[in-house]
Amino acid sequence: MNTTLNQHLIDPEICIRCNTCEETCPVGAISHDSRNYVVDAGLCNACGACLPPCPTGSIDNWRQVLRHAAYGVAEQLLWDTLPVQDPALAAGTGPSAPPAMAPRPWSAGQPALNLFDHRRPARATVVGNYRVTGAAAASDTRHIVLDFGATPFPVLEGQSIGILPPGDDSFGRPHHARQYSIASPRDGERPRYNNLALTVKRVTADHDGRPVHGLCSNYLCDLRKVETVDVTGPFGASFLMPDHPAAHLVMICTGTGAAPMRAMTERRRRLQGDGRQGRLVLFFGARTRDELPYFGPLMTLPAAFIDVHLALSRAPDRPKAYVQDLMRAQADQLGGLLADPETYVYVCGLKGMESGVLAALSEIAAARGFDPQGLLATMAAAGRLHLETY
Amino acid sequence: MMSIDYTDLIPNNVELGADRTLQRALEAWQPNYRNWWLEMGPEGTHDLDIYLRTAISAEPSGWAQFGHVKMPDYRWGIFLAPRDPERAIGFGEHRGQPAWQEVPGEHRANLRRIIVTQGDTEPASVEQQRHLGLTAPSLYDLRNLFQVNVEEGRHLWAMVYLLHRFFGRDGREEADALLERRSGDTDNPRILGAFNERTPDWLAFFMFTYFTDRDGKFQLCALAESGFDPLARTTRFMLTEEAHHMFVGESGVARVIQRTCEVMKAHDLRDPAQVRALGVIDLETIQRYLNFHFSVTIDLFGADQSSNAAGFYSAGLKGRFEETKRADDHVLKDRVYPVLTVADGRLTEHEAPMLTALNEVLRDDFIRDSHGGVARWNKIIEKHGLPFRLKAPHKAFNRRIGQLAGVHVTPDGQVVAAAEWQAGAAHWLPTEADRAFVAALMGRVVEPGRFANWIAPPPVGINRQPIDFSYVRFD
Numbered sequence: 001m002n003t004t005l006n007q008h009l010i011d012p013e014i015c016i017r018c019n020t021c022e023e024t025c026p027v028g029a030i031s032h033d034s035r036n037y038v039v040d041a042g043l044c045n046a047c048g049a050c051l052p053p054c055p056t057g058s059i060d061n062w063r064q065v066l067r068h069a070a071y072g073v074a075e076q077l078l079w080d081t082l083p084v085q086d087p088a089l090a091a092g093t094g095p096s097a098p099p100a101m102a103p104r105p106w107s108a109g110q111p112a113l114n115l116f117d118h119r120r121p122a123r124a125t126v127v128g129n130y131r132v133t134g135a136a137a138a139s140d141t142r143h144i145v146l147d148f149g150a151t152p153f154p155v156l157e158g159q160s161i162g163i164l165p166p167g168d169d170s171f172g173r174p175h176h177a178r179q180y181s182i183a184s185p186r187d188g189e190r191p192r193y194n195n196l197a198l199t200v201k202r203v204t205a206d207h208d209g210r211p212v213h214g215l216c217s218n219y220l221c222d223l224r225k226v227e228t229v230d231v232t233g234p235f236g237a238s239f240l241m242p243d244h245p246a247a248h249l250v251m252i253c254t255g256t257g258a259a260p261m262r263a264m265t266e267r268r269r270r271l272q273g274d275g276r277q278g279r280l281v282l283f284f285g286a287r288t289r290d291e292l293p294y295f296g297p298l299m300t301l302p303a304a305f306i307d308v309h310l311a312l313s314r315a316p317d318r319p320k321a322y323v324q325d326l327m328r329a330q331a332d333q334l335g336g337l338l339a340d341p342e343t344y345v346y347v348c349g350l351k352g353m354e355s356g357v358l359a360a361l362s363e364i365a366a367a368r369g370f371d372p373q374g375l376l377a378t379m380a381a382a383g384r385l386h387l388e389t390y
Numbered sequence: 391m392m393s394i395d396y397t398d399l400i401p402n403n404v405e406l407g408a409d410r411t412l413q414r415a416l417e418a419w420q421p422n423y424r425n426w427w428l429e430m431g432p433e434g435t436h437d438l439d440i441y442l443r444t445a446i447s448a449e450p451s452g453w454a455q456f457g458h459v460k461m462p463d464y465r466w467g468i469f470l471a472p473r474d475p476e477r478a479i480g481f482g483e484h485r486g487q488p489a490w491q492e493v494p495g496e497h498r499a500n501l502r503r504i505i506v507t508q509g510d511t512e513p514a515s516v517e518q519q520r521h522l523g524l525t526a527p528s529l530y531d532l533r534n535l536f537q538v539n540v541e542e543g544r545h546l547w548a549m550v551y552l553l554h555r556f557f558g559r560d561g562r563e564e565a566d567a568l569l570e571r572r573s574g575d576t577d578n579p580r581i582l583g584a585f586n587e588r589t590p591d592w593l594a595f596f597m598f599t600y601f602t603d604r605d606g607k608f609q610l611c612a613l614a615e616s617g618f619d620p621l622a623r624t625t626r627f628m629l630t631e632e633a634h635h636m637f638v639g640e641s642g643v644a645r646v647i648q649r650t651c652e653v654m655k656a657h658d659l660r661d662p663a664q665v666r667a668l669g670v671i672d673l674e675t676i677q678r679y680l681n682f683h684f685s686v687t688i689d690l691f692g693a694d695q696s697s698n699a700a701g702f703y704s705a706g707l708k709g710r711f712e713e714t715k716r717a718d719d720h721v722l723k724d725r726v727y728p729v730l731t732v733a734d735g736r737l738t739e740h741e742a743p744m745l746t747a748l749n750e751v752l753r754d755d756f757i758r759d760s761h762g763g764v765a766r767w768n769k770i771i772e773k774h775g776l777p778f779r780l781k782a783p784h785k786a787f788n789r790r791i792g793q794l795a796g797v798h799v800t801p802d803g804q805v806v807a808a809a810e811w812q813a814g815a816a817h818w819l820p821t822e823a824d825r826a827f828v829a830a831l832m833g834r835v836v837e838p839g840r841f842a843n844w845i846a847p848p849p850v851g852i853n854r855q856p857i858d859f860s861y862v863r864f865d
Contacts, residue, residue, distance in 0.1 A: 014849055016640045017762055018607075018633035034762070052454035055634035056641070057850040080769065120474060 004089055005067045008039045008046060012079050014058035021050040021059050026117040026232065027162060028176035031073065038076035042390075043176065045235050047114060064089040067389075068351065103383040105242035105344055109186070112154045112234055118177055121164055121230035122151045126223045127195060134290030140202040141256060141293045142221050143183065146229060147195040153231070155196055156186050157263035158239040158346070158386075162232035165216045177232045178216035181348070181388070183259035185267035199259040199293055239346065239386045241267065248278040248343045250334065252323055252357055254285040257349030258293050260388070264346070265306060272305065278342055280306040281333070285323040285353070287314035307333075323353060324360035334361075335368045338375065344384045351389040401467030403448055404551070415554050416468075419565055423547070426569045427462060431516055432523045432539055436462050439863040440536045441852065445469050445544075448627055456853045458863060464540045468551040471626035479617035481713050481720035482706040489619035493556045497705055501618055502557050504708060506564050507581055508609060508625075509549030510571065512542045514585035515598075517573035521588075522595055525832035527842035531592070533852065533861035534638045538599065541631045548624045556620065583790070584686050591828045592845075593646060593671060597683035600639030601760060605690045607632050608711055608756045615709025640763045641848060646671055647767050648846040651774035669843045671828060673771070673778045678820045680780060681801055684760065685788035691753040694729050694792040700745035710748065711755040727751060730786055732797045735805055737786055749792075757785060788819065836864065 010021070010030075015037055022030040022037065029043035030050065050059050063085055065071065071083070104111075116122040128145035155161070162177030169175055183189075184197035202221040203214025223229065241249065241264045249268070251261040261282060268280060286292040289312060298308060309326040312318065327334055337343040338361070347357050362372035379385035399417055400406060406413050428436065439460060445453035448469050477489045493501055516539050526532035546568060553561035571578050574586045584602060589595050610632060613625040650670045659665050662672035692699065702708040703722070710716065718725065725744035730737055744751065761782055768779050783801035786794045798811035801818050820828075831844045839858025841847050851857050 013766075014641070016633070016637050018636060020630055020633045023630075053630055053633075055637040057852075057854070060854070120472065 004064050005041065005070055006046070007041050007063050007065045007070050008044045009061045009063055009071065009076065009082060010037050010039060011058040011061050011082050012036045013081055014056050016056055016058075018055060020053045020055065024050045024053050026114040027179070027235065028118050033077050036077050036079060038073050040073050041070040043179075045179075047235070047237075049114060067354070102238045102380055102386065104238050104240045105247070105383045107242045107244040107247070108240035108383070109156050109243055111156050111159060111237050111240060113237060114232075115153070115234065116232050118162075118164060118174070118232055121232050122148060122153055124148050124151075124153075124229050124231050126225055126227050126229065128189075128197075129221075129223055129225065132199070132293040134295065137288065137290035139287075139291050140221060141291070142200050142202070143293070144198045144200055144220055144223065145184075145189050145195055146198070146231065147193065148231075149194065151194070153194065153196070153234070154186075155182050155234045157182070157241050157267050158260045159234045159236040161196070161198075161234055163216055163220060164230040164232065165219045166230075175215065179233075179235060180220075181256075181259035181263075182234075183262045185263050185270060187270070191270070199256045199262070201256045238383070239348075239388050241346075242344055245271070245275065245277045246342050248281070248337055248340060250281045250283075250337055250343060250345045252283040252327070252345070252347045252349075252353075254323065254349030254353050255291075256293065257347075257353075257388070258284060260348055261346065262294055265301075269301070269305065279337070281330075281337070282306055282308045283311065283323040283326050283330075284308065285311040285313065285349070288312055289315060322356060324356040327357070327360040328363065331364045331367060334364050338365050338370070338379075339368055341384075345379065345386070347387045347389070349389060354387060354389045401446075401465045402551075403467075403469050404555075406468065409555075412555055415562060416551070419550060419554070419562075422566070422569050423466070423543075423550075424462065426513065427516075427543065430513070430520060430572070431461065431543070432536060433520050435523055435536065436460065438536075441533055441855070441859070441861045442537055442540060443853070448472060453627075453630065454853075461536060461540060464543070466540070466544050466547045468547055469627050470620065470623040473619070473623060477619060477622075479706045480615055481709045481722075482617070482704045483721070484617055484706040485720055487617075489617055489622065491619055493618060497618075497707055498557070500702060500705065500707055501621070502553070502560060502564065504613065504702065505549050505552050505557075505621065506568070508613065509546055509553070509564075509568050510581045511585050511606065512546040512549065513568060514571075514573045514580035514582075515589075515602075516542050517580075518585065518587065518589045518598075519595060522592065525592065525834055526836075527592060527832075527845045528835050528840060528847070529838055529859075529861040530841075530848060530851065530857065531642070531845075532836075534642075535595070536862075538603075538635050538638055541634065544631065545628050548628055552620060552624060582690060584690055587686070590825060591832050592642070593676070593679055593828050594683070596639050596642030596646065597679050598639070599635045600643055600763060601683040601687040602690070603632060603635040603639060604756060604760055605687050607636060608691075608752055608759070611711045612708050612713075612752060615713040617706030640766070642845075643676070643763075644767055644770060645846040645848060646844065647673070647676065647770050647780075649844055650676070651771055651776060652846065654776060655774045666827060669831060671831065671844055673776075673780070675820065675824050675828065677780055678818060678824060680764070681783045681787065682819050684782050686790075688753050688756065688785065689789060689791040691756065692749040692791065694750040694753075694794070695742060695746050696749050697746055699748040700743075703745060703748050710751055722748075729793070731793050732786075732799075732805055737799065737803060737805060753785070757782070783818070836862075 017037060026049055027043050027045055029040045031038060061082055124146035127147045130143045132143045133139055133141040160179045160181045162179050164177050165175045167175060180198045182196050183199045188195045189197040200217050200220045203217040206212045249264060253261050289295060311321040311323045311326045313320050313322055365372040365375045376385055439458040441458050443454045443456050444465055446455050448471055479485055479487050479489055522535055523532060550565040553565045571580050573580045574588060579586045589598055610625040610629050614622050616622045650673060653668050653670045654665055662674045665672040722744045726741040727744040727747040728739040729742040729747050729750050730739055764780055764782050771778055784799060784803035786797060786799040787801045789795050798806050798808050800806055835842050838860050847857050851859055
């Protein structure tokens with residue numbers, strides 16, 4: 001159930017190509033050619049801003065699809081009609097189904113959303129840009145701190161922002177915004193200053209290992225102090241942390257998927273003096289120790305505060321380990337946590353990790369005598385299971 | 391966040407309350423507007439409860455609030471798109487300078503003229519359509535008509551705000567005159583020719599909203615680029631409403647075609663007379679309506695060679711469609727553009743300075759855009775396995791303005807003799823008999839969920855409501 005996506009689509013038979021949705025979309029997910037208007041599933045965050053302005057109702061179409069098989073933009077541009085819903089995935093769709101927005105934890109803060117868009121971005125100043133992967137690591141991951149000065153930019157842990165890279169694409173249109181998770185807690189990377197941090201990996205190869213020059217990541221990684229950046233957002237109303245102290249957080253991430261986990265962990269760390277808190281358990285995967293962002297600071301946190309499990313898939317001195325292997329090794333602890341209604345599970349990282357993590361969670365739940373699909377569905381519906389993969 | 395002040399008599403997001411003089415002037419104009427609506431607005435509708443959308447803010451979530459209201463109580467207000475404090479003029483001789491927040495003295499007369507011409511079309515179309523409610527093919531269509539009408543009324547408000555706020559006494563007099571001219575009146579007609587024609591039936595209404603409101607879209611898009619920022623922001627917000635009007639047109643014609651094709655297929659008919667005998671509009675008549683509305687509408691863009699258009703552009707008053715998305719110098723001094731003329735009995739293109747040909751540039755953008763909908767209409771016919779295809783006529787067909795005025799060109803683009811053209815006109819343009827036939831089909835249907843025989847139901851309702859929702863209540 002969690003590998004499906006409620007994909008937002010525009011009905012080409014009803015749409016009159018009036019451009020209102022494209023004008024309205026705060027994240028630039030809607031584009032068009034001479035034939036169709038289409039939604040990029042990789043950019044759409046189902047915020048619903050385009051729904052009321054559409055004069056036709058063509059905008060309000062949703063299809064349950066497997067996440068890895070979402071309809072691409074090129075495919076949608078050729079459609080004359082919407083594809084039929086695969087009945088095996090059909091639960092909860094239909095023209096009047098609301099956008100797929102998993103609920104947030106009941107005690108989560110009220111998020112501010114879409115305060116700035118590509119027409120009116122907020123301007124932030126770079127006040128820090130540090131490498132957070134070891135010197136020996138091939139990958140260059142950076143911790144970038146942005147200061148918003150006098151511009152209000154309220155955020156919560158787990159939210160993301162959009163970065164507008166300067167310049168135009170090959171069609172002469174301004175580049176669309178790229179989204180990055182915030183790596184700092186709500187009161188700022190530096191407390192009580194109007195700033196936030198991002199974890200950005202310099203993209204030098206695509207998913208298949210072919211060399212590419214990641215436009216926005218390279219732009220960000222090369223920024224120097226006092227340079228300014230145009231920012232949109234904040235985005236995200238679901239992947240948020242519970243604010244009540246008894247909640248346990250199970251955080252499972254790989255690579256730069258660590259950003260929201262760092263934000264939540266740091267939030268809890270700053271609240272440490274406030275009395276007894278629920279447990280923090282972190283499963284963190286990377287290829288080698290040097291490629292773990294924030295490895296040094298992480299190791300200095302006391303075990304009583306956070307239980308950290310590192311999975312290294314390419315470490316020369318030890319066998320390959322993935323986050324799901326370490327989860328299985330911690331089946332007793334995790335089984336107990338899954339049975340506890342105060343447990344909130346967060347998964348963030350590359351798309352490939354999602355099925356393995358869900359399989360491990362299902363096994364652990366089954367071993368405890370739960371119906372695994374039922375338990376995970378119940379947790380998701382209660383805002384206690386959140387997945388964000390890319 | 392900009393929200394609209396409903397405690398004021400006139401809803402607005404322009405801080406009207408802070409400018410007492412302006413507020414008073416508009417409050418004095420408002421009862422005259424209401425009287426105009428009662429006299430010239432949709433006939434016999436003042437007590438109906440209509441499911442309308444009302445803007446409560448200029449944000450995406452706020453300007454489409456739905457509920458049943460009586461039209462005379464509709465909250466017409468003044469809404470501008472949010473201001474971008476860093477906006478610069480994007481074209482012409484002032485390119486790169488900050489957009490004007492007040493009217494520059496040297497452009498005052500021209501800006502006033504642009505605003506009055508745009509503003510005059512809004513009440514004109516309400517007047518043209520005021521009898522249509524009596525023959526609506528369904529409650530759904532009746533509601534769509536009224537939504538178009540109240541929004542044309544709001545667009546009038548938008549232009550009147552600019553006249554009152556920025557043009558002093560002249561502006562107030564122009565605002566009064568907007569309520570005094572009447573569509574089709576011989577003594578005091580509306581400014582543009584096409585807005586003095588009555589909209590006689592629903593097929594004409596759908597064609598009008600498809601083609602003529604699309605002219606509105608292109609004019610508004612060109613004004614949304616204006617260096618005069620309040621005009622740009624006003625028209626930007628009007629465009630979100632204009633989209634609904636084109637939806638009514640495109641989907642309306644599509645549903646007429648759909649119904650005709652269903653009947654033709656079910657009875658295996660091709661002959662227009664037999665199609666008509668079953669109470670639906672034959673595709674040939676739809677083609678003739680299309681030819682008429684297309685040709686009348688493209689005249690609205692004005693003469694193909696216009697020093698006014700060049701002046702408006704160079705001065706930064708009116709840009710091109712999607713000006714900021716175009717990759718050229720946005721000054722156009724050395725650019726040329728192909729313009730059609732007739733020489734030696736043949737249509738030929740010659741190159742004219744782009745600046746003076748800007749009306750033609752906008753007309754061609756419009757033509758490209760309107761072809762899209764015609765292609766989508768043809769898909770419906772194709773789906774039913776019928777060989778007929780609709781076609782937008784040649785740009786030189788039936789023109790009354792510019793160098794092509796009075797030239798005899800067929801819909802296919804052949805220059806012919808006057809006599810030949812006159813003989814063909816009955817095949818190309820709706821005849822009295824066509825209009826009488828269509829008029830005879832028009833009868834009011836007011837049962838929720840029912841539709842007149844000549845039109846198919848829409849695929850979805852308004853604002854997720856079912857098709858058989860009571861979009862209009864009569865009690």
